[in-house]
Amino acid sequence: MRSHGCGDLRSADAGRSVQLCGWVDRRRDHGGVIFIDLRDRSGTIQVTVDPDRGDGAFAAAEQLRSEYVLQIQGTVRQRPSDSLNERLATGEIEVLAETITVLNTVKRTLPFAVSVHDDENVREELRLRHRYLDLRRERMNGNLRLRHKTIQTARHFLEAEGFIEVETPVLTRSTPEGARDYLVPSRVNGGEWFALPQSPQLFKQLLMVGGLERYYQVARCFRDEDLRADRQPEFTQLDMEMSFTTQEQILALNEGLIAAIWKAVKGIELPRPFPRLTWAEAMERYGTDRPDTRYGLELVNVSDIVATSGFKVFSGAVASGGAVKVIAIPGGNDALSNVRIKPGGDVFSEATTAGAGGLAFIRVREGGEIDTIGAIKDNLSETGKAELLRRTGAVPGTLLLFGAGDTATVNKALDRVRQSLAKELGLVAEGRANDAWNFLWVVDFPMFEFNAGEHRLEALHHPFCAPNTDDLGADPAAWAERLPGARAQAYDLVLNGLELGGGSLRIHDSALQRQVLQTIGLPLEEAERQFGFLIEALDLGAPPHGGLAFGMDRIVMLLAGEDSIRDTIAFPKTQQARCLLTGAPAGVATGQLEELHVASTWVDPQ
RNA sequence: GGGACUGUAGUUCAACCGGUUAGAGCACCGCCCUGUCACGGCGGAAGUUGCGGGUUCGAAUCCCGUCAGUCCCGCCA
Numbered sequence: 001m002r003s004h005g006c007g008d009l010r011s012a013d014a015g016r017s018v019q020l021c022g023w024v025d026r027r028r029d030h031g032g033v034i035f036i037d038l039r040d041r042s043g044t045i046q047v048t049v050d051p052d053r054g055d056g057a058f059a060a061a062e063q064l065r066s067e068y069v070l071q072i073q074g075t076v077r078q079r080p081s082d083s084l085n086e087r088l089a090t091g092e093i094e095v096l097a098e099t100i101t102v103l104n105t106v107k108r109t110l111p112f113a114v115s116v117h118d119d120e121n122v123r124e125e126l127r128l129r130h131r132y133l134d135l136r137r138e139r140m141n142g143n144l145r146l147r148h149k150t151i152q153t154a155r156h157f158l159e160a161e162g163f164i165e166v167e168t169p170v171l172t173r174s175t176p177e178g179a180r181d182y183l184v185p186s187r188v189n190g191g192e193w194f195a196l197p198q199s200p201q202l203f204k205q206l207l208m209v210g211g212l213e214r215y216y217q218v219a220r221c222f223r224d225e226d227l228r229a230d231r232q233p234e235f236t237q238l239d240m241e242m243s244f245t246t247q248e249q250i251l252a253l254n255e256g257l258i259a260a261i262w263k264a265v266k267g268i269e270l271p272r273p274f275p276r277l278t279w280a281e282a283m284e285r286y287g288t289d290r291p292d293t294r295y296g297l298e299l300v301n302v303s304d305i306v307a308t309s310g311f312k313v314f315s316g317a318v319a320s321g322g323a324v325k326v327i328a329i330p331g332g333n334d335a336l337s338n339v340r341i342k343p344g345g346d347v348f349s350e351a352t353t354a355g356a357g358g359l360a361f362i363r364v365r366e367g368g369e370i371d372t373i374g375a376i377k378d379n380l381s382e383t384g385k386a387e388l389l390r391r392t393g394a395v396p397g398t399l400l401l402f403g404a405g406d407t408a409t410v411n412k413a414l415d416r417v418r419q420s421l422a423k424e425l426g427l428v429a430e431g432r433a434n435d436a437w438n439f440l441w442v443v444d445f446p447m448f449e450f451n452a453g454e455h456r457l458e459a460l461h462h463p464f465c466a467p468n469t470d471d472l473g474a475d476p477a478a479w480a481e482r483l484p485g486a487r488a489q490a491y492d493l494v495l496n497g498l499e500l501g502g503g504s505l506r507i508h509d510s511a512l513q514r515q516v517l518q519t520i521g522l523p524l525e526e527a528e529r530q531f532g533f534l535i536e537a538l539d540l541g542a543p544p545h546g547g548l549a550f551g552m553d554r555i556v557m558l559l560a561g562e563d564s565i566r567d568t569i570a571f572p573k574t575q576q577a578r579c580l581l582t583g584a585p586a587g588v589a590t591g592q593l594e595e596l597h598v599a600s601t602w603v604d605p606q
Numbered sequence: 607g608g609g610a611c612u613g614u615a616g617u618u619c620a621a622c623c624g625g626u627u628a629g630a631g632c633a634c635c636g637c638c639c640u641g642u643c644a645c646g647g648c649g650g651a652a653g654u655u656g657c658g659g660g661u662u663c664g665a666a667u668c669c670c671g672u673c674a675g676u677c678c679c680g681c682c683a
Contacts, residue, residue, distance in 0.1 A: 029642095091643085113632075117643090118644080120632080123618090123676095226607095564676095575676065
């Protein structure tokens, strides 16, 4: 149907007879000569229609409208020297049309402009309802190609490293822990259900037991939880697992993978190795396990200084096992008014939204004088004050914001405050202009986390992470006691405050696996029932193994400079988990339900 | 489940403290135009102000409800 891509032609092609296909991006009708910008995925080129030449081409050109689909037979020629378009890659030439075939027309009003010249922000609802048109536009077209390039680079890299791509089931069994499952009723086995995988975690471990040694997959994952800008009910992981390897080898290999992607997509050589923080250090200095290290504003622990203070908010927090921490904001005295950091203020609200009781502050004045409420000032000794200023690096003009309470809440509150202030103070470049890529490995996560609501330990990553061998000790009899406080051989890759992926070495010893499952409150019989197949596999010659999974949607989002992963997915769902294009989810015929042995209890509120 | 924001012509936006005929750019339609490239000129059409109710002499504007989209909390790794 065509001999060339519109965007591929150059001056060297002058004189060549070509056939092009594409969409009318724009038409300029001069009454005599008519210009058509013809667009296909390779780019656009100007097609010129001369009234004196071509067989019926001019009559056809007069009827053309935006987004008509054309096939054009013509000849490439140099443009007149005074009519070059430097902004167009094909701007030195044009195609003189001889025949115009209209392959399809536009029969109803376009919901929004598709042209490359129209970059108006269209309401997302409309974009999603007519996603095929949105995909025709430069932005989404580019994002999908960027996504393709990212995944292709990963495939080539892993291929060269000896990885084998294996597909794992989408219909699998539901397991406890983690997110809510999407369920699929079994017609053949009435009353029983498949679950869509939250990740291929167990299958990739079984592939290691299966002797694949190096596996990867571009895997679709499903989680039935509420959506966010960076969370969709179905999303894509670059999933991998390897045998006979150490954590160091896994991290090094993945740094290579990420560097290859950034090189291919952005042309950037990332400095390696990536910096590392232990989980404990990240929590202490940033209050989060995925710190944005593009800027400072670190949290400073001053619990020891105020432990004996007469100010009960501080000393009480320390006495009950919590902490008092500070963010020092250079120039904060001028930047942040009292109204904003006192009750009702936006900065105050950031802290209280995270569960903090409040946000104490000290303004540091000339000569090291401090300006704050009496209860704090009167209860701070001269040496205490000196140490506070020294440790926070405070100078005149610095604003100190305090979080006091149980450590988790303090961390959470100050993390929020830190992030919002960084944005406001211009410490991070917003949007597409962002060219700082601060990768960070967070290592040595704890195995477990206490769930206060359910009053039990939960696996921080998942219950198949191998514990740190030093923390565990050599004596299996002591495992039950030592496991709850042990660190895991687990790691996350963080970029500019977003978690890109994570993984761990896995347990390959069945006894240890049973012990871990019991630690999270799964009785032995239940563990066998749910995970017996894994435990059995571990007993049949499972090699030491470990791996990692990246969130591809997020990686592409960051590479594309987008704020939502919806802009990296061809057909995403809305926050209400609907597809505006197809209308899914939708009702089904009652016969379908009967066949599946399913009855709906849904009652329409109307 | 909760909080916040948004919804006006095909589209992107405007419309002051509630005020009489709801405006503009682009797109669209018609006419003109042989070198434009976001072509240009003249003219035109286009509105259930998301939907329902209420307050008022009068509602795009205020109130209640509802639907949809977005951001966030909870949830989720």
